[in-house]
Amino acid sequence: xxxxxxxxxxxxxxxxxxxxxxxxxxxxxxxxxxxxxxxxxxxxxxxxxxxxxxxxxxxxxxxxxxxxxxxxxxxxxxxxxxxxxxxxxxxxxxxxxxxxxxxxxxxxxxxxxx
Amino acid sequence: xxxxxxxxxxxxxxxxxxxxxxxxxxxxxxxxxxxxxxxxxxxxxxxxxxxxxxxxxxxxxxxxxxxxxxxxxxxxxxxxxxxxxxxxxxxxxxxxxxxxxxxxxxxxxxx
Numbered sequence: 609x610x611x612x613x614x615x616x617x618x619x620x621x622x623x624x625x626x627x628x629x630x631x632x633x634x635x636x637x638x639x640x641x642x643x644x645x646x647x648x649x650x651x652x653x654x655x656x657x658x659x660x661x662x663x664x665x666x667x668x669x670x671x672x673x674x675x676x677x678x679x680x681x682x683x684x685x686x687x688x689x690x691x692x693x694x695x696x697x698x699x700x701x702x703x704x705x706x707x708x709x710x711x712x713x714x715x716x717x718x719x720x721x722x
Numbered sequence: 723x724x725x726x727x728x729x730x731x732x733x734x735x736x737x738x739x740x741x742x743x744x745x746x747x748x749x750x751x752x753x754x755x756x757x758x759x760x761x762x763x764x765x766x767x768x769x770x771x772x773x774x775x776x777x778x779x780x781x782x783x784x785x786x787x788x789x790x791x792x793x794x795x796x797x798x799x800x801x802x803x804x805x806x807x808x809x810x811x812x813x814x815x816x817x818x819x820x821x822x823x824x825x826x827x828x829x830x831x832x833x
Contacts, residue, residue, distance in 0.1 A: 612765070639819060641819070641820070641821070643821075643823075650811075650823055650824065650825040650826060651766075651811060651813075651821075651823035651826075652823070653820045653821060653822065653823075656819050656820060658819070663818075663819060664818050664819055664820045666820065698765050698766070700765075700821075702819075705819045710756065710768035710771065711768070711821065712768070713758075713765030713766045713767070714765050715763070715764055715765050716764075716765055
């Protein structure tokens, strides 16, 4: 069974640009969550999508947005990039909720903003 | 305001001994807790979880203890092995599907 796949693995962007990250969940999983990991702030929740609808949202500015497609694949978009957006972005999938079974994480996309 | 805290950024233990990783939380609405392990350049992998209706959950070498009155949980690894060296995150959730993570503890198990 294939795991959670995130693309690309590494990305370098310039301040002011926008970026789109992709996450393909485990087959059959309908919940996809996104997290940002930075050395200073640890792992912080961005948002969660379930059946193409945003179900939960963390405390991030509107520059961070996402969507989920009918095949459960999800994309995260960050507009007007800032240096502080440099981080490892992780997505996690679960069938419905991590309370039923654990969330499985992808390897992450390391974004560097210069 | 950090709702989940891991106050020890690092821990060093001898192989074969017990590793105890601690986690404190402030949100009394949290009722489900998890531990994840993370190696460099990989995503976190699930270790063990515990619901607030229990005070202990065991899985092989890993045991999680929950003290609801103290809002404290701990992960015990017995015996510790060099392959356990990684960063360990505790996470908590309420009725929603959002995980709130602690800052992590780097465990180093020395041979």
